[in-house]
């Protein structure tokens with residue numbers, strides 16, 4: 001008999017849990033018409049019943065016992081919105097073992113254990129939604145899985161972390177220093193009290209792992225992603241970037257070249273006219289280059305109660321529809337290959353050096369680059385203060401290993417006071 005109620009259990013009732021509940025209840029009638037059945041929140045797992053929540057829910061819905069959801073035969077879909085690796089992983093696996101479809105927003109878990117989770121769901125003939133795990137409100141996973149699935153993705157570039165984009169935007173637009181903007185972002189709730197996961201690029205690496213896995217149909221080890229945060233970006237770098245016609249963004253860049261993957265998260269000097277350069281504040285964007293379609297950009301809020309709640313709710317609705325129509329589930333895992341990572345990635349670099357202000361210094365340093373096979377595109381010398389001078393070099397596209405060896409040598413030269421900063425340069429940003 002056709003089901004007229006699809007019952008869900010929510011694990012965790014924080015920002016996204018509340019947003020999901022609100023979308024499902026505030027849009028209840030419209031969702032019911034589209035699904036052909038009611039989506040009913042049956043139970044919500046909370047850790048602490050006495051804690052003041054963002055919204056009130058009926059007492060009968062609330063529980064502190066995970067088994068009230070995971071072992072509840074009435075519940076069709078389990079929605080994990082607690083975050084972190086454990087107990088989220090164990091709860092999800094238990095739900096799948098008990099024949100429940102699952103939806104999550106947990107990027108860390110999907111980046112680290114996504115393939116084993118999806119395999120379990122596939123083996124058990126269950127659906128698994130994780131739209132909200134990348135870029136909050138932007139429907140990017142659905143775009144990859146449903147639309148770009150027939151195309152060949154060549155490159156994915158993403159501003160996938162709102163906190164760092166807010167900080168870099170403020171530094172660029174107001175000329176403020178990194179520490180000052182970080183404090184302001186923390187006061188406004190855009191950055192956590194411990195900002196490490198955002199500013200050091202971990203959060204962006206999780207999201208790029210998920211996007212790369214879907215985009216290039218491969219399982220991948222998150223530890224192979226080269227990761228660098230924005231804490232080393234200074235006001236000087238932003239100003240030099242402006243002079244050169246570039247904007248600094250924390251970018252995730254993933255590409256497949258000759259069957260090998262390159263995935264990196266780092267601050268990047270991007271041409272000011274590139275569409276990603278004008279993505280400002282806490283917003284996210286993903287720029288995709290694929291063989292058949294060409295260039296595409298997805299833009300919008302990368303976080304937030306209602307935006308992220310909508311992505312979770314849309315996964316719930318899609319699964320609910322499948323249940324009502326008694327459709328077989330589609331395979332969840334599209335990561336059928338295990339592609340190797342490139343051993344010798346290449347990039348152009350911006351390098352800022354503090355050197356001794358003396359004739360012949362530039363030639364000496366250029367000679368070292370030459371010895372390591374690093375060719376140079378340009379050099380700028382704008383600032384001299386008595387004995388010291390600041391110089392900026394831009395390299396051609398070079399092997400990263402050669403550049404790093406040259407830097408190891410340059411660092412200890414008697415004419416060099418300090419290697420002040422190194423930032424990757426994305427010369428054109430288009431394939």
Ligand SMILES: NC(=O)c1ccc[n+]([C@@H]2O[C@H](COP(=O)([O-])OP(=O)(O)OC[C@H]3O[C@@H](n4cnc5c(N)ncnc54)[C@H](OP(=O)(O)O)[C@@H]3O)[C@@H](O)[C@H]2O)c1
Nearest residue numbers: 012013014015016046047081082083105106136303304308
């Ligand atoms: N916030 C966003 O905009 C956003 C965007 C995209 C994805 N996400 C992802 O969505 C997930 C949830 O994020 P959030 O921002 O909603 O976090 P949050 O506001 O901290 O909410 C998490 C909730 O889970 C509860 N919880 C944690 N461990 C629990 C346990 N063992 N048992 C029961 N409840 C538990 C917490 O309870 P207490 O209140 O007792 O601590 C809290 O209410 C995370 O995976 C996050 O990465 C968030």
